Amino acid sequence: MTDSYELDGITPSRVEHPATVDDLSVTLGTVHSDGQAAVLWGGGTRMHVGNKIARYDVAVDMTGLDRIVDYRPPDLVVVAEAGMTLAALQAELRVNNQRLPFDVQSPDSATIGGSLASNNVGPLRSSYGGVRDFVIGMSIVQADGTMTKSGGSVVKNVAGYDMARLHIGALGTLGAIATVAFKIGPVPQTMRTVAAWFDSAESAAVAGMRITNGAFMPEAVTLVAGQRAVAHATELAAGNSGAASDNAVMLLIALAAGSATVERQVNDTTATLGAAMADGFVVLDGDAGYPVWSLAGEQPPPAPTLSIRSTVKPAEAFDLVNALAAGAGSDDIHIVAQIGFGTVEAHWRNQVSPDLVRSARDAVSGAGGIPMIERCPPELKSELDVFGDLGAPLEVMRRLKQQFDPKGTLSPGRFAGRI
Amino acid sequence: MGQGRVPVNNRSCYPRYAPICHPEPMPEKSPLVRELEEVVEPSHVVWRPEDLLVYEYDGSIDRNNPGAVVVPASAEQVSEIIKIARKHDVPVVPRGAGTGLSGGAISMEGAIVLALTRLNKVLNIDKENRVAIVEPGVVNLELGQAVAPYGLQYIPDPSSQSACTIGGNVGENAGGPHCLAYGVTTNHVLGMEVVLADGTLTWLGGETREVPGYDLRGVFIGSEGTLGVVTKVAVRLVPVPEAIRTMVAAFSSVEAASETVADIVASGVIPGAVEMIDRLCIEAVEPAFHPGYPEDAQAILLVEVDGLRETVDEQAELVEQLCRQHGTTDWRTAEDEEERETLWASRKKALGALGRLAPNYYLIDGVIPPTRLPETMSKINALSDELGIPIANVLHAGDGNLHPCILFDSRDPVQVEKALVAGGRILEMCVEVGGALSGEHGIGLEKQGYLPLVFTDEDLDAMARLKPAFGAAGMFNPGKIFPTDEQREGVPHATIMQRLTVDMVI
Ligand SMILES: Cc1cc2nc3c(=O)[nH]c(=O)nc-3n(C[C@H](O)[C@H](O)[C@H](O)COP(=O)(O)OP(=O)(O)OC[C@H]3O[C@@H](n4cnc5c(N)ncnc54)[C@H](O)[C@@H]3O)c2cc1C
Numbered sequence: 069m070t071d072s073y074e075l076d077g078i079t080p081s082r083v084e085h086p087a088t089v090d091d092l093s094v095t096l097g098t099v100h101s102d103g104q105a106a107v108l109w110g111g112g113t114r115m116h117v118g119n120k121i122a123r124y125d126v127a128v129d130m131t132g133l134d135r136i137v138d139y140r141p142p143d144l145v146v147v148a149e150a151g152m153t154l155a156a157l158q159a160e161l162r163v164n165n166q167r168l169p170f171d172v173q174s175p176d177s178a179t180i181g182g183s184l185a186s187n188n189v190g191p192l193r194s195s196y197g198g199v200r201d202f203v204i205g206m207s208i209v210q211a212d213g214t215m216t217k218s219g220g221s222v223v224k225n226v227a228g229y230d231m232a233r234l235h236i237g238a239l240g241t242l243g244a245i246a247t248v249a250f251k252i253g254p255v256p257q258t259m260r261t262v263a264a265w266f267d268s269a270e271s272a273a274v275a276g277m278r279i280t281n282g283a284f285m286p287e288a289v290t291l292v293a294g295q296r297a298v299a300h301a302t303e304l305a306a307g308n309s310g311a312a313s314d315n316a317v318m319l320l321i322a323l324a325a326g327s328a329t330v331e332r333q334v335n336d337t338t339a340t341l342g343a344a345m346a347d348g349f350v351v352l353d354g355d356a357g358y359p360v361w362s363l364a365g366e367q368p369p370p371a372p373t374l375s376i377r378s379t380v381k382p383a384e385a386f387d388l389v390n391a392l393a394a395g396a397g398s399d400d401i402h403i404v405a406q407i408g409f410g411t412v413e414a415h416w417r418n419q420v421s422p423d424l425v426r427s428a429r430d431a432v433s434g435a436g437g438i439p440m441i442e443r444c445p446p447e448l449k450s451e452l453d454v455f456g457d458l459g460a461p462l463e464v465m466r467r468l469k470q471q472f473d474p475k476g477t478l479s480p481g482r483f484a485g486r487i
Numbered sequence: 488m489g490q491g492r493v494p495v496n497n498r499s500c501y502p503r504y505a506p507i508c509h510p511e512p513m514p515e516k517s518p519l520v521r522e523l524e525e526v527v528e529p530s531h532v533v534w535r536p537e538d539l540l541v542y543e544y545d546g547s548i549d550r551n552n553p554g555a556v557v558v559p560a561s562a563e564q565v566s567e568i569i570k571i572a573r574k575h576d577v578p579v580v581p582r583g584a585g586t587g588l589s590g591g592a593i594s595m596e597g598a599i600v601l602a603l604t605r606l607n608k609v610l611n612i613d614k615e616n617r618v619a620i621v622e623p624g625v626v627n628l629e630l631g632q633a634v635a636p637y638g639l640q641y642i643p644d645p646s647s648q649s650a651c652t653i654g655g656n657v658g659e660n661a662g663g664p665h666c667l668a669y670g671v672t673t674n675h676v677l678g679m680e681v682v683l684a685d686g687t688l689t690w691l692g693g694e695t696r697e698v699p700g701y702d703l704r705g706v707f708i709g710s711e712g713t714l715g716v717v718t719k720v721a722v723r724l725v726p727v728p729e730a731i732r733t734m735v736a737a738f739s740s741v742e743a744a745s746e747t748v749a750d751i752v753a754s755g756v757i758p759g760a761v762e763m764i765d766r767l768c769i770e771a772v773e774p775a776f777h778p779g780y781p782e783d784a785q786a787i788l789l790v791e792v793d794g795l796r797e798t799v800d801e802q803a804e805l806v807e808q809l810c811r812q813h814g815t816t817d818w819r820t821a822e823d824e825e826e827r828e829t830l831w832a833s834r835k836k837a838l839g840a841l842g843r844l845a846p847n848y849y850l851i852d853g854v855i856p857p858t859r860l861p862e863t864m865s866k867i868n869a870l871s872d873e874l875g876i877p878i879a880n881v882l883h884a885g886d887g888n889l890h891p892c893i894l895f896d897s898r899d900p901v902q903v904e905k906a907l908v909a910g911g912r913i914l915e916m917c918v919e920v921g922g923a924l925s926g927e928h929g930i931g932l933e934k935q936g937y938l939p940l941v942f943t944d945e946d947l948d949a950m951a952r953l954k955p956a957f958g959a960a961g962m963f964n965p966g967k968i969f970p971t972d973e974q975r976e977g978v979p980h981a982t983i984m985q986r987l988t989v990d991m992v993i
Contacts, residue, residue, distance in 0.1 A: 214949075216943070222922050234706055
């Protein structure tokens with residue numbers, strides 16, 4: 069049963085299931101004093117991210133830490149344990165017509181801690197900022213089991229260093245996220261998604277930038293390219309008694325606000341789409357959750373062999389999409405670009421060749437981004453640093469690891485520079 | 488006075504009763520100063536004791552002598568200065584406009600003040616990607632003016648925006664009235680070029696919204712000049728909203744106004760800004776700016792909603808409804824841009840206007856959950872009565888960010904002590920209801936003694952590890968943020984006593 073906690077070909081010798089923050093502290097304290105190495109597991113949806121782990125003895129399954137610690141709807145604050153899934157948290161908030169204004173991949177299994185630690189992000193970020201922008205406090209169990217906290221549970225707080233930031237995106241290599249305080253917001257009264265298809269990334273780009281930089285204030289503008297986009301466009305076009313091109317690129321625009329505002333946004337958006345020569349579009353009801361996500365999200369199995377994520381300037385995102393779509397391996401590629409944010413994720417299911425990796429990384433570097441390889445075959449993972457070249461800041465990151473986890477208790481080797 | 492380290496206890500509280508005297512009749516340039524003069528023109532190296540006086544204080548009530556002041560003209564010069572300071576084992580304090588309210592820019596332990604005011608250029612405005620690159624000495628309001636022609640704005644708008652710098656905003660993670668809906672500095676800064684303790688010049692974060700690796704940008708923002716010196720900032724800009732509506736509601740009690748705020752927040756409408764000023768502030772601003780507040784108002788709410796026209800209509804209607812439910816005695820909407828500006832000037836310049844009521848003020852910055860506003864505001868009023876010291880309130884009410892402003896006369900030691908006691912009591916009130924010790928002004932010297940009210944030794948030790956991680960141990964802004972050993976023991980009385988230092992009593 070420890071098999072399911074296998075990582076990079078290593079199966080741990082035991083699995084711990086802490087049920088409380090105190091348990092977690094005891095667990096890590098023991099691992100630390102035994103000189104062993106632990107890997108923190110949330111829903112396991114993003115374990116492929118990071119460098120190859122150097123040592124791994126104990127799996128710490130965080131999903132037992134799944135309670136709401138404090139929820140004060142009128143103050144727009146919720147504090148939850150890190151092992152709670154995003155879907156469970158959103159369900160609790162929805163009871164009061166509230167939500168955490170960001171979405172993640174696989175919310176039913178992705179936990180709060182895992183999503184923050186791996187910077188798991190969905191399309192909503194383009195207007196609201198990253199997940200980090202909603203965290204107002206955090207408690208952390210340090211590598212040696214010491215419990216610490218920073219921030220608090222009010223929306224504004226500059227007392228002491230903003231330590232929570234360190235753990236967001238750190239893949240659990242500096243400490244275990246135990247509880248998180250979030251700033252939350254109301255569920256918008258009305259939600260719509262406009263899904264449009266174009267015959268080229270260029271025309272989608274023109275419309276996408278116009279919408280992003282216009283007065284529309286969409287929640288998200290997401291571009292999807294590759295075989296799945298073509299399939300979806302074809303399907304939507306058929307339902308609309310039209311046709312989509314073989315190179316179809318989709319643009320998804322999420323709109324959410326009061327009903328009068330959304331009506332106006334839909335009108336303005338579709339007018340812009342017309343002017344930008346969209347091949348067609350449909351307006352979808354967003355009440356059942358964002359169709360943006362089912363269209364732009366995970367690929368159906370088999371899982372990709374190579375996934376690269378990068379964030380470039382929004383205006384560069386379209387060129388990057390084009391370069392990736394025209395590059396090696398483009399016969400089975402799926403690209404999702406969050407336009408306002410500039411994040412471009414590309415997934416391939418081809419045989420991964422050095423050429424493919426090189427051409428993809430070059431495309432990203434050419435667009436001014438740092439390519440982060442989120443998923444790749446094991447052989448490749450042993451050879452390269454999936455974080456790419458981080459320059460001078462890497463030295464500070466090394467010293468951070470040295471300060472917070474000198475014995476390498478937490479996922480040694482997994483972070484940038486194999487720290 | 489020599490230019491080396493001066494004893495830690497050479498710290499004084501405003502004001503001094505005796506004229507400042509410097510024992511050495513003929514000050515001499517130290518080797519450190521001579522080396523600094525090789526990097527920066529001698530006219531931009533300040534070292535004579537009488538010239539250093541200008542840099543003794545910031546916007547807070549503490550003050551202390553710097554070892555020297557150097558005003559570089561480029562990031563490269565900053566890097567050279569850091570290397571020289573390190574060689575001489577002298578710490579460095581970055582300084583923007585010195586408007587900070589917690590003593591962040593005050594030099595301790597003989598630190599050299601590194602003033603960034605000459606690094607004041609807006610280097611690039613990228614309209615398409617909505618990013619600007621600016622030097623740290625750019626004044627917040629000037630950044631706003633520079634990007635306005637592009638139809639863009641930079642959100643964080645501290646009330647001190649006509650003076651404070653972007654570097655100082657990064658240092659304190661500054662907020663402002665319009666941070667309610669859109670977030671504070673950290674939500675609007677994509678990256679910074681910084682000089683680290685060994686003189687390395689590097690970017691943390693960048694011009695894109697995200698870079699791989701630990702979020703060094705995120706921990707650096709709000710680190711109060713203790714981790715390095717910011718030499719460039721990439722800021723995120725947003726389009727100027729299509730519609731803005733500014734509304735004023737008067738109330739016959741602070742409690743009624745507070746309940747209204749709590750209800751607005753709870754309703755889920757998140758206006759661009761919800762600010763409150765109370766009776767004392769009204770008395771100060773009315774003759775200064777003539778905003779035309781009703782004479783009998785005990786509290787005024789200034790609410791602004793912005794966005795698409797339809798959203799503005801919807802939200803304004805809801806806000807008006809809630810204000811009326813809570814018995815607003817006077818309701819009005821700004822008719823034009825001129826009226827809007829008058830209303831905002833009355834709010835943003837309220838502190839300055841308080842000078843009409845008392846010679847000095849001590850501005851407290853604390854945060855509470857919005858639902859606790861009514862009871863906390865009552866308690867602050869009761870405290871004012873109890874101590875017999877006036878407290879004016881001007882607050883970023885929607886965030887629960889209190890700014891009680893304690894009015895006193897610094898020539899009267901009894902009043903000074905009362906002001907400090909009142910400040911401490913208010914912070915304790917905030918902590919009791921689950922709030923925070925600072926929403927935007929930082930800890931600096933002012934509040935280091937109060938940190939143990941919310942943080943354990945373990946919490947503070949974890950924070951302290953950031954300095955060595957940045958290679959900055961002992962290098963930048965020493966004596967700030969972290970409580971002294973004494974303060975860890977006896978909060979908050981020891982803190983108050985420590986601030987009423989020798990100079991105060993002579
Ligand atoms: C009347 C008045 C109203 C105010 N209103 C607000 C408000 O609404 N919201 C708010 O948040 N604050 C407010 N403040 C406080 C103050 O203006 C802010 O904290 C501001 O950000 C300070 O900027 P500054 O340039 O004056 O920085 P300084 O006071 O010079 O420095 C502040 C801190 O930043 C560090 N620092 C400065 N520059 C750099 C740099 N380049 N690199 C690294 N560190 C640096 C300093 O070491 C110091 O610790 C107000 C102050 C006054 C006097």
